[in-house]
Amino acid sequence: MKLLAAAALLAALVPAAPFGQSAPSASTGPSARPGHESRGDDCARPPASAEARHRTDGxxxxxxxxxxxxxxxxxxxxxxILDGLGQGGHGPGKGRHGASESASLRRAAQISIPVYFHVIHAGAKGNVSSAMIQRQISTMNTSYGGGNGGANARVSFTLKAVSRTDNAAWFGDPERYEGTYKPRLHKGDKSSLNLYSTYIGGDLLGWSTFPWKYKSEPQMDGVTIHYASMPGGSIENFxxxxxxxxxxxxxxxxxxxxxxxCSGEGDRVADTPAERDPTNGCPSSKDTCPTPGEDPVHxxxxxxxxxxxxxxTPGQGTRIHNVWTAYRA
Ligand SMILES: [Zn+2]
Structure with missing residues (x-):
């Protein structure tokens, strides 16, 4: 993927969005899109709001x-919040492996999520078929059910409705129009997934909102993906x-x-070894932190x-259930 030097410079200057909220927030405009990450995670560098962004080749x-x-x-x-709900003792920290993670995940009630799928297209462009949408839902169910490997996270998805919007402007720049199309199309409540497929320029494949943002911006809640990243889409390797x-x-x-x-509590999941950098491609092995365990490249x-x-991992499954209890149940 080609990166623009000017935009790269811009990307290095803009501060990270508060709470890592969705990419297109006011503090990171579309101009900051090329492959630069606000990682804030370099072992040798102290945390800073204007943390340098690193190019990823993938x-x-x-x-x-x-x-x-x-x-x-x-x-x-x-x-x-979890303490207030009497759900204290929410998992061990990084590096302190919880043998009980798998057991507690097996005891967790299945989370069943209705999905409102919104196709934003420009004529025939991006107007994905119903079959492709079903394959996407099926892929999510397989992933979260442990069907490709790893843990069964006990999360499943059911397609509730599909909307189709022919709008060349939204399709051409979904970051810019996020505040327009989301409130118009959003359906359901905090436990409903609104999934938008559209074209996304630059190197991005999608973005999301975190559950803790729902309360202040319920209409913005949801996930946007590049339509060509869907199963059978045209983006090579993705x-x-x-x-x-x-x-x-x-x-x-x-x-x-x-x-x-490599520092601190990492991703707050005990059974994913710490990792300094995002993985590009599919290396046979990678080990970027001194703490035990190779990078979780898969x-x-x-x-x-x-x-x-x-x-x-089971730890990620447990975290999903804890966060669900706190914010989406
Ligand atoms: Zn991500």
Whole structure:
């Protein structure tokens, strides 16, 4: 993917969006789109709001990164809510493996999520077929059910309705028009997934909102994906539908596996080894942090090729259920 030097410079200057909210927020305009990440996770660098962004040679997928301070604030609030609900003791920290993760996940009630799928297209462009939409939902069910490997996260999706909007402007720049199309198309409540397919320029494959943003911006809640990332789409190496799996992971409260890099509590999941950088492609192995464990290159919450992604961990499943209890139940 080609990167523009001027936009890259801009990307290096704009601060990270508060709480890593959706990419197209006011603080990161479309001009900041090319493959640069606000990672805030470099082991050698102290956290800073204008954290340098790093070029990734692969697909950046999204910009759903939080600075360590932002993640810490989110976690403190999440833990307060869970404590208030009598759901304390919510999982061990990074590196302190919880043997009980699998057991507690098996005890968790299945989360069944109705999906409102919104096709934004420009004439024939992006007007994905009903069969493709069904394949996307099916891919999400397989991913979250552990069907490709890893844990059964006990989350499932049912297609509730499909809307189709022929709008060349929205299709051409969904970041710019996010505040227009979302309130008009959004359906359901905090436990409904609104999934928008459209064209996304630059290197991005999608973006999401985090569950803790629902209360203040309910109409903006949801996930936007590049239509060509859907199963059978045209984006090479990223057309198995795992962009939706990945973005829905954020919608369910998961961070990137490289959140906070090698330091701190990482992605707040004990059984995903710490990872300094996003993974590009599909390396046979990669180990970027001194702490035990190789990088989780096959995890849906990394940036690897779709062809490389196979799994969530029990810890991620447990986190999804905790976050669901706090924010979407
Ligand atoms: Zn992401």
């Amino acid at each position: 697909h950046p997928r999204d910009r759903m990164d939080l600075s360590p301070a932002e993640a810490a604030a989110v976690e403190a609030r999440l833990n307060r 057309n198995k539908g795992f962009s939706a799996t990945h973005e829905v992971g954020h919608w369910l409260g998961l961070y990137h596996t490289f959140q906070d890099g 995890n849906y919450m990394d940036y690897s090729y779709d062809t490389c992604m196979t799994s969530f």
